[in-house]
Amino acid sequence: MRKGIIFFVCLLFLFSCEKIPRTAEGLYQEGMKAAKEGDWGKSTEMLEKALEGELPPSKQELAKITLANSYFNDQDFENAALNYEEFLDLYPASPRAKDALFRLGISYLNLVKGPQWDQTFTKKAIRAFEKFVKEFPNDPRVEKAKIYKNIARKILAENEVYIGGTYDMLHKFTASINRYKIVKEKYRDVESLDRIDYLIGRAYFFTDIQAKEEIDRLKRQLDKEKEKLNSSDPEAKKVAENRIRLVEKDIEKWQKIAKKNKEIGKRILTEVAAKYPNSTYGIKAKRILEGEKILNVEPVINPLKRSIWWKIKETL
Structure with missing residues (x-):
């Protein structure tokens, strides 16, 4: 009986302990x-x-x-x-802020999927590493912060190349030119110049394909507007005449763009072929100038998958 009472008291004690909040x-x-x-x-x-x-x-x-x-x-x-x-x-x-800031940048970089996805974390990583270098210039990790910042900048550069390649695939070469120019202007220190000059030159060179497609579309539109000239409604006829003039101006514009960009493209590709004769892109530039139609989308480089990534793991 006494043992039973002791056991019961122990159980009560255990249950009461669990109910006491830590x-x-x-x-x-x-x-x-x-x-x-x-x-x-x-x-x-x-x-x-x-x-x-x-x-x-x-x-x-x-x-x-x-x-x-x-x-x-x-x-x-x-x-x-x-x-x-x-x-x-x-x-x-x-005094722990510098450690927090450095690891914040690394955390952001580890959240980046690659050049083909949203770049919010990439931009945040760059800002974190820039702030670290600025506020703690004597910290021994400054050089690492600069390396990681450039990895993030390379990702942004490749994101622009990826978007440019998408435009190339759709034959929207005037749009891809703008994307490739951004890479050359902002990221030339982390991007291969033979590659980006080749892509710019190629986009200029093949703009005549886009121009032809645009002109064909405009001509179809022109035919429809010309049919409306037979309308008995004077107002509808007047609107059609105005549209015809606008469409004809657009056709002329695309003809000029095609001619101008072809010449620019020839010049850039010639420079790439001469400057980088043994480069993959110098060789491709030469082949295009010789008449080969090379329009394959260049693969995007993901620096996070390269061997340099172990350096970030080293800091954990």
Whole structure:
């Protein structure tokens, strides 16, 4: 009987212990201990809960950066970025701010899928690394920050090449020229000039294909407007005459664009062939000038899949 009572009392004690809520301080201690032991899942869980309670300011700061680092080390870069952002907003003057900013840039870069997708995180990574270099010029990680920034810039350059290639595929060469020019103007330090000059020259050279398609479309429109000249309605006839003049001007415009761009394209491709005779793009430029119609879309380069990516993993 006595043993049964003792057992019952023990059960009551255990159940009552479970119902007692853990304090923010207790959760904080558990979370910090888990982080020290490399148990990132437990660390994030405990520290998230601890920060919901009341902690002294000094412990709030340490809990926040440790939480961000735990997400980072667990390769949960989305939550890591969110917590680094919050940390920098709350503690911009903290001695830990430089670590948070550097890892924020790396978190953003790890969230980038590649040149073919949305570039929001790429641009955020560039801003983070630029800020790091500016605010902490003597930090030993500055050179790494510059390398990672240029990886992100290369991704943006390839995004422009990807969009340009899409326009090429649709025979919208006047649009692809603008995209390739952006690459040459903004990213020439991270892009192969033989490649980008070749793409610009090729787009100019083959603009006559786009012009022909546009002129054929305009001629069909012209035929429809000419049929309306037989209308008995004077107003409708007048509108048709005005449209015919506009369409004829557009046809003339495209004829001039085709002729002008062909000459520009010849000049650029000739320069590429002469300057880079052994380059893949110099050879292709020469083949086009000799009459070959090379319109295949150039593959996009994803720097995140190259061997340089191990350098970012090295910082974890």
